[in-house]
Amino acid sequence: MRNKYTDLKTRGSANSGFTLIELIIVMALVSLVVSVAVPASVGMYGRYRASLGAEKVLLFMSEMQREAFTSGQGIKVDAVEGTLTVKGNAYPIDGTFSSIDGSIVFFENGTTSGGTVTVYVEGYAYYVVITPPFGGMVLTETNT
Numbered sequence: 001m002r003n004k005y006t007d008l009k010t011r012g013s014a015n016s017g018f019t020l021i022e023l024i025i026v027m028a029l030v031s032l033v034v035s036v037a038v039p040a041s042v043g044m045y046g047r048y049r050a051s052l053g054a055e056k057v058l059l060f061m062s063e064m065q066r067e068a069f070t071s072g073q074g075i076k077v078d079a080v081e082g083t084l085t086v087k088g089n090a091y092p093i094d095g096t097f098s099s100i101d102g103s104i105v106f107f108e109n110g111t112t113s114g115g116t117v118t119v120y121v122e123g124y125a126y127y128v129v130i131t132p133p134f135g136g137m138v139l140t141e142t143n144t
Helices: 004-015 020-071
Strands: 075-080 083-086 089-091 096-100 104-106 115-121 124-131 136-141
Touching (some): 020 075, 020 083, 020 096, 020 104, 020 124, 075 096
Antiparallel strands (some): 075 083, 075 104, 083 089, 115 124, 124 136
8 A cells, every 4th residue: 555655765766866968077177177187287296396396496595604603614516517516516306307506605604605506407497696796696597
């Protein structure tokens, strides 16, 4: 015998869940979002890693400035074959290729001659600009 309670119970179980079409549409939308988001994320991660390498060069230059001031001796930084050098000693920074037009000198009184270090990392190029006389340092990405 049928009553209104058994009709609701039967009707509710027959209509519960998603149809195959609804699942296919949701899967298509999710795959569309993922196909757009993943390449953008990979590119951002590569740029992030490259900027970390350039920041290591900036930190190295800052350390040389501090060392010149605390030791009371001037320090001259050059770039030879893509590696930063101080007094003929090479200081390679993993994954980076650095160049300097001329030399950058940090004087014992905390001032500097200033200059620009061009840093190439994983296909990206950055400038570490050191402004004389007080040695303010700025890291910028080039448009290459």
